[in-house]
Amino acid sequence: MSIKAQEVQTKQPVNSNQTLNDKSRPIFDVQDLNLWYGHDQALKNITFQIPEHGVTAIIGPSGCGKSTFLKSLNRMVELVPTVKTTGKVMYHNTDIFSHEMNLVELRSAVGMVFQKPNPFPKSIFDNVAFGARMHGIKNKKKLRELVEKSLREAALWDEVKERLHESALGLSGGQQQRLCIARCLAVEPEVILMDEPTSALDPSSTLKLENLIHDLKKQYSLIIVTHNMQQAHRISDKTAFFLNGEVIEFDLTTQMFTRPADHRTDDYINGRFG
Amino acid sequence: MSSHANKTVSHDEEIKNLKKVTKEKLTQRSFKSNVVDYVMARLFTLFGSIAIIILALILFFLVREAIPAIREIGLAEFLFGQRWYPSSSDPGFGALPFILSSLMVTTGALFIAIPWGVFTAIFIAEIAPRRVRETLKPVIETLAIFPSVVLGFIALVIIAPITAQVFNLSNGLNAFTASVILSVMALPTIISIAEDALKSVPRAHREAAYALGASRWETIRNVTLPAAMSGIFAGMMLGFGRAVGETMTVLMAAGNAIDMPVTEFFGVWLPEFLQSVRSLTANIAIEGSDVPWGSLHYSALFVTAIILFVITFIVNLTADFLMARQRRKMGHE
Numbered sequence: 001m002s003i004k005a006q007e008v009q010t011k012q013p014v015n016s017n018q019t020l021n022d023k024s025r026p027i028f029d030v031q032d033l034n035l036w037y038g039h040d041q042a043l044k045n046i047t048f049q050i051p052e053h054g055v056t057a058i059i060g061p062s063g064c065g066k067s068t069f070l071k072s073l074n075r076m077v078e079l080v081p082t083v084k085t086t087g088k089v090m091y092h093n094t095d096i097f098s099h100e101m102n103l104v105e106l107r108s109a110v111g112m113v114f115q116k117p118n119p120f121p122k123s124i125f126d127n128v129a130f131g132a133r134m135h136g137i138k139n140k141k142k143l144r145e146l147v148e149k150s151l152r153e154a155a156l157w158d159e160v161k162e163r164l165h166e167s168a169l170g171l172s173g174g175q176q177q178r179l180c181i182a183r184c185l186a187v188e189p190e191v192i193l194m195d196e197p198t199s200a201l202d203p204s205s206t207l208k209l210e211n212l213i214h215d216l217k218k219q220y221s222l223i224i225v226t227h228n229m230q231q232a233h234r235i236s237d238k239t240a241f242f243l244n245g246e247v248i249e250f251d252l253t254t255q256m257f258t259r260p261a262d263h264r265t266d267d268y269i270n271g272r273f274g
Numbered sequence: 275m276s277s278h279a280n281k282t283v284s285h286d287e288e289i290k291n292l293k294k295v296t297k298e299k300l301t302q303r304s305f306k307s308n309v310v311d312y313v314m315a316r317l318f319t320l321f322g323s324i325a326i327i328i329l330a331l332i333l334f335f336l337v338r339e340a341i342p343a344i345r346e347i348g349l350a351e352f353l354f355g356q357r358w359y360p361s362s363s364d365p366g367f368g369a370l371p372f373i374l375s376s377l378m379v380t381t382g383a384l385f386i387a388i389p390w391g392v393f394t395a396i397f398i399a400e401i402a403p404r405r406v407r408e409t410l411k412p413v414i415e416t417l418a419i420f421p422s423v424v425l426g427f428i429a430l431v432i433i434a435p436i437t438a439q440v441f442n443l444s445n446g447l448n449a450f451t452a453s454v455i456l457s458v459m460a461l462p463t464i465i466s467i468a469e470d471a472l473k474s475v476p477r478a479h480r481e482a483a484y485a486l487g488a489s490r491w492e493t494i495r496n497v498t499l500p501a502a503m504s505g506i507f508a509g510m511m512l513g514f515g516r517a518v519g520e521t522m523t524v525l526m527a528a529g530n531a532i533d534m535p536v537t538e539f540f541g542v543w544l545p546e547f548l549q550s551v552r553s554l555t556a557n558i559a560i561e562g563s564d565v566p567w568g569s570l571h572y573s574a575l576f577v578t579a580i581i582l583f584v585i586t587f588i589v590n591l592t593a594d595f596l597m598a599r600q601r602r603k604m605g606h607e
Contacts, residue, residue, distance in 0.1 A: 114481065
C-alpha cells in the first residue's frame with residue numbers, strides 16, 4: 001500500500017514539470033478521478049490535464065462517461081443524489097471537490113451550455129441579465145452594457161437588438177442556443193463547458209455555432225462533448241477519447257485523427273464501433 | 275391421372291369456398307363492429323350531453339324561480355341593500371351582509387391558506403426528500419376527503435373556544451373561526467394545484483440556474499416560482515371557489531347573525547372578523563328548509579343562489595384561463 005502511494009507521489013511532480021515545459025498552464029488538472037452513481041462506476045481513474053484556452057473535445061460512444069465527466073467539472077453531477085467521487089480536479093490550485101471551493105464561484109467561473117437550448121421563459125434581456133442580477137448588479141446602465149456585450153460576443157446581437165424585451169421562447173433553436181451562450185458569458189466565466197451543444201440544431205445553425213466556438217476559444221477555455229467526430233475534428237485543438245469510463249487517449253486533435261496511438265481509438269474514429 | 279385432376283379441382287374449390295366464407299365472415303364482422311362503433315359513439319355523446327343538459331336545466335330552474343323576486347324588488351336592492359327581513363311587514367331584501375360575509379370569510383381563509391399552501395407545495399415539489407414527499411402527499415389528500423360536517427364540528431368544539439379565550443369574547447363563533455377552518459378545507463386544493471404547476475417547470479430551467487451559480491433558494495425564487503406563477507394563481511382561485519361555496523362548516527362555525535360584518539371608520543368600511551356572520555350559503559341552508567313555496571322570500575333565496583353561482587363561475591373561469599396559460603408558457607400546448 002505504502003509503496004504504491006509513494007509511487008503516485010513521485011509520479012506527480014514529473015507530470016507537472018512536463019506541463020511547465022509545455023508552457024501552457026492547464027486550466028483543469030484532473031488527478032485520478034473516480035465517480036460512482038450508486039454502485040455503478042461511471043468514471044475510472046481519469047488523469048489528464050486540460051489546457052487553458054483553445055477547444056478540448058471529448059468523444060466516445062454513448063454511455064462512456066463523457067457527459068458525466070463534463071458535469072463533474074462544475075459539480076453539476078452532484079444534482080444526482082447518489083453520486084460519489086474520489087480523486088481531485090485542480091482548478092487554479094484548488095481542488096474543486098474540497099471545502100475551500102465555493103460552489104457559486106466555481107459555477108460562475110465554469111459556465112455550462114446544455115444539449116437542448118434551455119432559455120428561461122423570460123425576455124431575451126432578462127435571460128442574459130439573469131446571472132448578473134442574481135450576483136447583485138442592479139445598476140440599469142451597467143446591466144444594459146453587459147447584456148449588449150454578451151449578446152455581441154455570442155453573435156446574436158444584430159438578430160435580437162430590436163426585440164430584447166420579447167420572450168426568449170420566440171427565438172429559433174439555434175438562436176436560443178446562442179442566447180444560452182450569451183447568458184453564460186454574462187457571468188464572465190473562464191471556462192465554458194458544452195454538452196453536445198449542436199445535437200438539437202439544424203445544419204446551418206450548427207455551422208454558426210461552430211464559427212462562434214472558433215471565435216470564443218481565443219478568450220475562453222472551451223470543453224466540448226460531442227458524438228460527432230467530424231465536428232470534433234473541425235473545431236477542437238485537443239481531443240480526449242473516452243471508453244467505458246476511462247480515458248483511452250488524449251492528444252492533439254490532428255495527431256489523434258491521423259495517427260491514433262491506441263487501436264480502440266482508431267476503431268472508434270473509423271466507425272468500426274460506437 | 276383423372277383422380278389427380280379431380281383432386282386439384284376439389285382443392286381449388288375448397289380454397290374458393292374458404293375464401294368466400296372468410297369474406298362473408300369479414301363482412302359480417304365489419305358490419306358488426308361498425309354497428310358497435312356507431313352505438314358506442316352515440317352512447318358517449320348521450321352521456322356527455324346529459325351532463326350539459328342537466329347543468330342547463332339547473333341554471334334555467336334557478337333563473338325561473340328567481341325572476342319574480344328580481345321583478346318585484348330589483349337586482350340593485352339585492353346587491354346593495356343592507357337589510358334582510360324577508361317576512362317582516364316592512365320587508366327588506368338586501369343580501370349585501372351575506373355577500374360581504376361570504377367574501378370576508380373566504381378572504382380570511384385564503385390569507386391563511388395561501389402562504390401555508392404555497393410553502394407546502396414548494397416544500398413537496400422542490401425540497402422534500404422522496405420518502406417525505408410520498409408520505410406527505412397522501413396525508414394532504416386525506417384532508418380533502420374529510421366530511422365538512424366533521425371539520426365544522428371541530429371548529430365548534432375546539433377552535434371556537436380557543437378564539438373566545440384568545441380574544442376575550444363570550445362566544446367564539448364568528449368570521450375568524452370560520453376562516454380558520456375554511457383555510458384547512460381550501461388547503462389541499464391550493465397545495466395540489468400549486469405543486470402541479472411547480473412540477474411542470476422543466477428540469478432544464480433549474481439546471482440552467484444552477485449552472486449559473488444559483489443556490490437552491492435563488493433557483494426557486496428566480497426561476498421556478500415565476501415560471502409556475504399562473505398555475506399557483508389558478509390554485510388560489512380554485513381554493514377560493516372551494517371556500518366560498520362551502521356551507522356546512524361555515525354554518526357551524528360562523529355564528530350566523532344577520533348583520534353587516536363591518537365597522538365604519540372615518541367613512542370607510544373595515545371588516546369585523548370577530549363578529550358573528552352569515553354567509554350566502556349558510557343563509558340558503560337555514561332559510562331554505564322552512565320558506566313557504568312560491569313566496570317572495572322563496573324567490574329571493576334563488577336570487578342569492580344566483581349571486582353565489584356567478585361568483586364561483588367567474589372564479590373557476592379565471593382559474594381555467596390561468597391553468598391554460600401555465601401549460602402554454604411551459605410549452606405543453
